[in-house]
Amino acid sequence: MNSLMTAPGRLARRLLPFPRRARELLDTLPAFSVPADAIQGLPDPVAFRQTLLRLIGEATRRIVIVTLYLQDDDGGREVLEALYAARARQPDLQISVFVDWHRARRGLIGKQKSEGNAGMYRAYAARLGAGVNIYGVPVQNRELFGVLHLKGFVIDDTVLYSGASLNDVYLARHGRYRLDRYHVLRHRGLAEAMAAFVQQHLVGSEAVRPLNVADVPATRTLQPAIRDLRQDLQHAAYEVPRETPAPADVAVTPLLGFGRTDNTLNEVLLALLRETRERVILLTPYFNLPRPVRLMLGQLLRRGCTIDIMVGDKTASDFYIPPDQPFKTIGLLPYLYENNLRRFARAHRRQIDEGQLNLHLWRDGDNSYHLKGLFIDDDVAVLTGNNLNPRAWSLDLENGLLLRDPARLLHASHAAEWASLRRHAMRLSDYRSLESPRHYPAPVRKNLKRLNRTRLDRLLNRLL
Incomplete structure (x- = not known):
């Protein structure tokens, strides 16, 4: 219809x-009018990892991470432990992590069957308690037909944007790396828009469920909700003002595609x-x-x-x-x-x-x-x-x-x-x-x- x-x-x-x-x-x-000197490129995965961990450690209000996956390996655990440590230092800190629902609930391709990264999320929650919310986002009924491929880490008023996910190779652990691009944009309006989008369209959806809890529903029970989520996302957009860039500014527009x-x-x-x-x-x-x-x-x-x-x-x-x-x-x-x-x-x-x-x-x-x-x-x-x-x-x-x-x-x-x-x-x-x-x-x-x-x-x- x-x-x-x-x-x-x-x-x-x-x-x-x-x-x-x-x-x-x-x-x-x-577009947002963002000062050019508030936009910084990072040179390599090591700088990306260091910047991410530093921003998490300095966070005072919110951390919103959107990525394809947060892996059960040394790199993923380092990030997850940093999130729990930040929450322990700042009990009012709001922390939300969004990963693909299907990718989080399976093992690696070619490896033995497992409960996937979600098993690590539950183990950390059982050991360290609440405070780090990890959500699975099923944008399609099956992984083959589409995944959550949104990117962006919003930490207070800073956006760390990269196509990288979070695991050993993306974070340059153990001597190997997977090269991506990494940019830091310090702008409150842009950070608010990106954080508000996930709050409105992902947290507000019945299809998006916590993965670090004991009872996680089967995908088949979510199919009507997944259909509703798809319909919502097809008409969704970031809320962006029409600002006129000053001479020292760059026009930055966040865009959605689905x-x-x-x-x-x-x-x-x-x-x-x-x-x-x-x-x-x-x-x-x-x-x-x-x-x-x-x-x-x-x-x-x-x-x-x-x-x-x-x-x-x-x-x-x-x-x-x-x-x-x-x-x-x-x-x-x-x-x-x-x-x-x-x-x-x-x-x-x-x-x-x-x-x-x-x-x-x-x-x-x-x-x-x-x-x-x-x-x-x-x-x-x-x-x-x-x-x-x-x-x-x-x-x-x-x-x-x-x-x-x-x-x-x-x-x-x-x-x-x-x-x-x-x-x-x-x-x-x-x-x-x-x-x-x-x-x-x-x-x-x-x-x-x-x-x-x-x-x-x-x-x-x-x-x-």
Whole structure:
């Protein structure tokens, strides 16, 4: 019924000339006016962990953490213990952690069956008592069809924004790291808006339940509530004023994205690309671009814009399995993504030869790459946990922060971040620079051939 009621509006938007819609959409976006010197990028996962723990230790009023998962390992326990210690020091401190419901209630892929991270949450609550509320958010009935992929840590009046989750590798424990992006924004209004959103739309939902209690309901009993939550989220948005940035300020707009249609984050991302004047830098961990993004990049190349895309080498994927280890089906994914990249590079080999299209492969030892986001021209940046793949585009609950900076106050910071990333990246000179599928491990070749024959590779690209 809801889709029928909104169909006329969707049809009308599709019939409008897209270029005009893009400009109008961007011109009418509300924003917080945030001083440029209140926005800081952090250089690496170690700085991210140190900053997170410091902010938790200094908190006096509230801590709101939204992430895909808080893992049962040394990194996750360090964060959880810091939260309980902060509560012990400040008994009035309000602490809420939101994680994906499905992800929290299962073990790691390929490992033995377990009660998942929720078991750790219950053990801590039983030992240390109440005060740290941990909620599971089921945005879909099954994990395969979508997860909580919102990002952001609101601590008092500070927003620590990153696409990282909380475990050993994201927090650079034990000698390995998974690289993401990390930004600190000190602004009371932005922090209030992000905290108010989860309070209104997540805590207020019957589908969102505590995970650190003894009796956790079965997912099947929550299905009507999950359906209501989905309907609410499809129309939800952050409450943002229309502030006019001062000369030393940056316009910051938090954006929400959920569902295949009327997805504000998707619409803004496409509008930003459509309005590009000269250059786009796109960061994604898995080269599996949604079709609208892929088509828009093609239009930009035809217009003469320069495009840089940085993606992790297949060995820098969190799904990569070295050939000397037992093969598991999940290990196909890095090879699927590399094949996507090969096809894209082959289709645009002329632009690569001319330097108009630059494809960068990131690799640093056995560490992994999880960066997301956009730089457009020299005055727009997008911080997001959105992987810029079909799953993020239509299934997961996503968000992002749009930074519009016409005075280019953050240009030096963005340029330094881009330069730092390129230190561990190699530019592809040709699609033949990628490993040939003929040289893939035998189990990979066998399974890829089967997927290609049945065309299931296209389905996997949409779901994983």
